[in-house]
Amino acid sequence: MTTDSADAPHSARVRPPAAPGPAPGPAPAAVHPPRGPARETLPPPRPGRGVRPRAVAPLLAGDCLATVCTALAVLGTGTAPTALGPLVLGVLLLHSRAGLYRPHPAPSLLGELPALLGRGAVCWCAVAAVLAAVRPAQALPPALLVGAVALHTALVCGARALVHRARRAAARRRPRATLIVGPDPAARQLAAVLHARPGYGMRPVGLVTTGAPAGPEVPPGHAGPPRLTSPHDITRAVIRHTVRDAVFTVPPYGDPYTAALLRRFIDQGSAIWLAGAAAALESRPPPSASGHLWGFAWRRLETAPPRHGGADKRALDLVLAAVALVVAAPVLLGGALAVRLADGPGVLCRQERIGRGGRSFLLLTLRTRRPYDGEEATAPGSGTDLRTSRVGRLLRRTGVAGLPRLWNVLRGELSLVGPCPEHPRTVERFTRSCPEYGARHRMPPGLTGLAQVHGLHGGSPVEDRARFDNLYIDSWSWAQDIRIMLRAAARLPRREGR
Secondary structure (H helix, E strand, O other), X not given: OOOOOOOOOOOOEOOOOOOOOOOOOOOOOOOOOOOOOOOOOOOOOOOOOXXXXXXXXXXXXXXXXXXXXXXXXXXXXXXXXXXXXXXXXXXXXXXXXXOOOOOOOOOOHHHHHXXXXXXXXXXXXXXXXXXXXXXXXXXXXXXXXXXXXXXXXXXXXXHHHHHHHHHHHHHHHOOEEEEEEOOOOHHHHHHHHHHHOHHHOEEEEEEEOOOOOOOOOOOOOOOOOOEOOOHHHHHHHHHHHOOOEEEEOOOOOOOHHHHHHHHHHHHOOOEEEEEOHHHHHHOOOOOOOOXXXXXXXXXXXXXXXXXXXXXXXXXXXXXXXHHHHHHOHHHHHHHHHHHHHHHOOXXXXXXXEEOHHHEEEEEEEEOOEOOOOOOOOEOOOOOOEOOEOHHHHHHHXXXXXXXXXXXXXXXXXXXXXXXXXEOHHHHHHHHHHOOOHHHHHXXXXXXXXXXXXXXXXXXXXXXXXXXXXHHHHHOOOHHHHHHHHHHHHHHHHHOOOO
C-alpha cells in the first residue's frame, strides 16, 4: 500500500476468478456475454436467490382458493367473511413454516399430505375455538369440524396436484441449466439421471469435478456434459447457459475449493441443491424416502439472503467520507504544502489497485517518496530508504498520506470499510494460490477492514486475510462497520510506517 507507482490507465482490468476449482487447464476460446463492459464477471444476481416467484404463486393461489371454498361451504355466507382473513393468513403462514412453498424438482403430493392435513386441522380447530368463545350459537359441532378439515385437505391436495402437474410439464419443455459439483463417478451418474428424466426440470451443462477421479476416465466423444477443470471454464458455462442451479454431491463446506465455489453461486442468486452423500450428511434429521431424486438423497440448501451492503453501505460511505474530507481539509492542505516544499512538485501519487468485480482504479495518496533520479534508493548496509524524506515518514506514521483516498470513497471506487485494495500483480498471484481470494472482489475495497484491525497486513498469510475479508462480506452490517472504524481509529496512534 505504500509503494508509489506511475499513473496507470484507468481502463486496465484484471480478470477475477468466477470460482475456484482444480488446477487450471488450457483456456478455451473466450465467450463474451451479451451485456456490460465488465464481461469478465458473471451476470448480475437475480432477486430471490433461486426461489422463483412464478413457482410459488400458483401454490399460494391454490391454497387460498381451497381455503375460501371450504370456509364458504362450512361457515356459510354469514360467518365466512369474518373468519376468512385470519383463516387464510394462518394457513399460508403454517404452510410456509412447513416448507410447503420451497421449490423441489420432484414434488410429491403424498409426501406433502401429512403436513397439509395437520396444519389444516390446526387452523380449523382455532376457528372453531374462536367461534365457540365469541358466538356460541354458531359453534361448529365435532362432525362438521372433521368434515371441514377433510374438505379443506381434499381441495388443497387437488389444487396442488394440478400445480405440480403443470410444473412438471413446463419443466420438460424448458429445463433449467444446471452445474453439478462433485467427484466422478457420482457426479456423472447424477447428470445421466437428470438427462434421462427431463421431468425433474434440470439440464446438466457441466461437471465441476473435485478430488481424484474415483473411476475410469470417460472416453472422448462420450455423451454427457463437459468436465469443467478451471475457473475460466466455469465462468464460460455460467455465462453461456445462464446457469441458475448448482447441485453439490459433496458437502459444500468440506474444503476451501467447494466452499469458495458455493459462495460464488450463492452471490449470483443460484439455487443450491445437495444430492447423494452431501444431502445425507447435511440433513438434520436425515432425508426421508420421499425426498429423493431417482434414488439420490435430495434437498435444497437454505442460504441466508445476501448482506453485502449495497445502497445502505454506499450511503454511509458518502455521508462519513464527505464529513471527514471537510474536517480534514486543513490537515490535507498542510500535508500537501509540506510535500511540495520538501520534495518538489507532484503532490499526489496515483497507484493502480483492483476494486470490486476485478476492475482497476487509481488510488490517490500524498507522495511520500522523492522521484527516482537514477541514484541508489537505499543506504548501503542500513536498508534505509533514501527516497523517503522525514516529511514523508511523518505523513505515513500519522496517516495523513492516506487522506486523499477519501476522494476515492466519494467516487465509489473505495469504501470506508472493506478488503484491502491490492496491486494487479498481487491479485493474480494470490488468485492462483488461494481458492477463496477471488471472492473478496464482491465488495469494494476499503480504507480499513476486519483483517486490518486484527493486524493482518501485507506480510500476513493470504489465507488468513481472505478468510477475514469473506467473513466480513458475508456478515456485513452498519454496526460492524462502525465497530471496525472505531477499532481502526484506536490503532491509529500506534500506526507505524509501512
